[in-house]
Amino acid sequence: MLAGVSVNYYTRLEQGRERRPSDQVLDALARVFHLDAEAAEYLHQLARTRARRCGVDGEDEQVTPHVLRLLDSWDHGPAHVLNRRTDVLAQNALMVALFEGLEHTDNVVRMLFLDPAAKGFWTAWEQEAHRVVAHLRAVVGADHEDPSLLELVEELSEESEDFQQMWARHDVRYRRGDAIPFRHPLVGDLILWQEAFSVDSAPGQRLITMQAEPGSPSEEALAKLGAMRA
Structure with missing residues (x-):
């Protein structure tokens, strides 16, 4: 009415x-x-009913050499390239160091929901999990016939009650810049500002960068982590 x-x-x-x-x-x-x-x-x-996007299988998994060079040269903080399913396609050394020791590091959503250590690593885990699920819902809505996305949602729904409950909320929100608090087992607490950039040459790919505030304890912790990794 x-x-x-x-x-x-x-x-x-x-x-x-x-x-x-x-x-x-x-x-x-x-x-x-x-x-x-x-x-x-x-x-x-x-x-809106629309035809499936045409393309070669796995086309969103190929990271161009130009993006790889940019990733390797980014020494201000952790950085990686994700596709729509949040699969990690490439990452720099600091990102490897940040997530070292965790399980399912090849996919961010799986890492959040299927690794028992995740809730201790992300100190605001529930907030971060809601953000990621709402972003995944938005991505699935934009291409809701993609079988690989649907398989990921089905897998997580079966293996994680937390994911199942959050997915049932139907929240929709594309990921924006956020300050994310971590508790790293080697360098302790740190807060990193995350920003995402679309890779126009590869639709569906996003370059994710993280930085600490200049002069903050988080910057010191990140520098320590980088030194340990080196």
Whole structure:
């Protein structure tokens, strides 16, 4: 009623029997549901049937030499390249040192939810986990027929009750810059500011960089970690 559509139409829409809702209807539903801009965009994506993106299998897993050189030269902090599934495609030495000793370091979501040590490593684990799940939900919504993404979600839902509960919330949020607190077993507590950059030459890839505030204890801890790694 609030959205100005009939109960019958809305039922067909929820059941997937109404395939071409107008932008006006979707905007009205977003308003009624109090969705923010990202969640409203997600709603529009779900309502639009589109052909699967064409491309070569594994194309989002190839990191170009130019990006690899940039990654190796980034000595201000940990950095790595992820694809949409949060698989780690490449990383610099400081990122290797940061996550050394943890399990599932080849995929960030698996590391967060399937490694028993993760909740002690990320000192604000629940907040970080919610952020990552909301980002994954946004990515799946943009390409919800990708079998590799769906397989990852199914695997995590079966093996992690925490993931299952967070996924059921249907939160949608693309990852932004965040300050992330860690407790590293060798250098102690540190807070790193994370920023993500899209790799335009490889759609789906993101370059993730982390830095400590200049002159902070975290910068000292990061320098110590780098020295130990060297």
